[in-house]
Amino acid sequence: MAQAVDKLKMPECMRLLAPEVLGSLQRLEWLSRIRKQGTLTGRHRSPDKGVSAEFAEHREYTLGDDLRNLDWRVMAKSDRNVVKQYIEETNLRATVVLDVSGSMTFKGKEAEYSKFQYGQHLAAALSYLFIKQGDAAGLVTFDDGLRSFMGAESRPSQVRRICEELYETVPGQKTGVGKALHEVAERIPPRGLVILISDFFDDPEAVVEALHHFDYRQHELVVFHLLAEEELSLPFRAFQRFRDLEGVEKMMRVDPQALRAGYLKKLREFIDQIEQTCGNLRADYIPVSSKTPVVEALLRYLGRRKG
DSSP states (O other): HHHHHHHHHOGGGGGGGHHHHHHHTTTTTOOOOOOOTOOBBBSSOOOTTTEEEEEEEEEEOTTSGGGGGHHHHHHHOOOOOOOEEEEEESSSSSEEEOOSSGGGOOOOTTOOSOHHHHHHHHHHHHHHHHTTOOEEEEEESSSEEEEEEEEOOSSSSSEEEHHHHHHHHOOOOOOHHHHHHHHHHHSSSEEEEEEEEEEOOHHHHHHHHHHHHHTTTTTTEEEEEEEEEHHHHHOOOEEEEOOOTTTTOOOEEHHHHHHHHHHHHHHHHHHHHHHHHHHHTTTTEEEEEEEHHHHHHHHHHEEEEHH
């Protein structure tokens, strides 16, 4: 009875963390692979240091920044609006970056969730995993620009804040993956862990350039390349009407069988380019079909990472 009451009282946003996911995450941990300031490579353990923070650098003020972080002394001397960025005193600062553009709203017939909904659940699960083990987690959402930016924190309430932000996010339309990721790379303090969740439907060269920007900022990069099963195989046979989810083109009626060979060739080249770039940057590349259960995708990746 008590469990039923607790379930009724659970905020809607926390339903992004399904019981089966929480149960599986209790047995898992994320091990850092790269040396960061004040930590050791490999297994890491964070002391509970509350909200203590270490100054990292200045950057230009942008709308939405906490006004308490404005550096009035620098502003008085240089006539520039700048904010102070801090590195939270924790072994690992992870930022989950989720694509919320129109193309992410596609939901195949074989999947329980659209790519956007899948990304919501995956981002919530990853954030919970980091904070559970005493590390810090933050969240960024983007479409053709930054939609929200939540700095990494390790306090337990951060899980709910992230879930609330994810739950309240409404997908946009246009995509600007390359442009948005450049902005993300600049805003996150250097030497963190950045986890990208996206279908990366943008100019491949722009995406590749943005991935290099994260490497330049000395981030450890993990890329979840999320696609629907229908996008991977184009299984349609009869003539179909295809609607542009980002509102650039009108609806088109095409013969999938006539397009399949060329489409799959282009898709393979696109995937290979992203994967090869990740390999060159020593970033983890994880292709994920949206029909794969979230917990299964996480278990596979974390098992491989640990091994």
